[in-house]
Amino acid sequence: MKKKLFALIFLVFYTLVTNAQHASVSGVVTDTLNKQNLPNSVVSVLKAKDSVLVQFVRAGKGGKFALKDLPSGKFVLMVSYPSYADYVYALTLSDTSKEEVGEVKMTLKSRLLEEVLVRQKIAAVRLRGDTIEYNADSFKVREGASVEEMLKKMPGLQVDKDGKITAQGEKVEKVLVDGEEFFWR
Numbered sequence: 001m002k003k004k005l006f007a008l009i010f011l012v013f014y015t016l017v018t019n020a021q022h023a024s025v026s027g028v029v030t031d032t033l034n035k036q037n038l039p040n041s042v043v044s045v046l047k048a049k050d051s052v053l054v055q056f057v058r059a060g061k062g063g064k065f066a067l068k069d070l071p072s073g074k075f076v077l078m079v080s081y082p083s084y085a086d087y088v089y090a091l092t093l094s095d096t097s098k099e100e101v102g103e104v105k106m107t108l109k110s111r112l113l114e115e116v117l118v119r120q121k122i123a124a125v126r127l128r129g130d131t132i133e134y135n136a137d138s139f140k141v142r143e144g145a146s147v148e149e150m151l152k153k154m155p156g157l158q159v160d161k162d163g164k165i166t167a168q169g170e171k172v173e174k175v176l177v178d179g180e181e182f183f184w185r
Contacts, residue, residue, distance in 0.1 A: 037063030
């Protein structure tokens with residue numbers, strides 16, 4: 001009789017101890033734009049150190065999820081849903097943690113990139129056929145400087161004391177600024 005009583009007490013104590021040593025994580029997966037719950041989202045717990053899958057579950061009809069019997073340690077909670085950006089959340093669980101992450105707000109991938117700014121860098125010197133084009137913004141001169149000072153800084157151009165311009169040994173007949181003829185001296 002004593003052996004049976006001892007075995008029963010041991011079994012009850014063992015069950016309580018093993019159940020108390022596991023953490024749990026719960027929450028609800030929702031959409032940020034439409035404020036709707038996202039059923040069937042994949043909720044995964046990965047080891048933080050090496051991203052090995054520990055446990056996963058699919059969210060229920062109302063977007064609710066619960067992961068139970070998790071070991072203690074550092075983890076990453078990752079929530080995935082088609083057309084939405086993955087949600088990643090760092091977790092540190094102890095033996096008895098009951099982590100409630102609340103609403104996991106998912107964002108559509110199409111909303112992540114709302115604005116794109118494209119800037120083109122134009123080369124300082126460009127050849128088009130027999131014409132050399134210079135981008136004047138690429139050559140720094142003092143404020144209020146003359147055109148002659150700018151032309152002296154441009155590679156391949158020489159300006160003599162009389163203001164005559166030569167490019168690679170040949171006399172420059174015309175100077176155009178924004179496609180319009182510029183009268184020089």
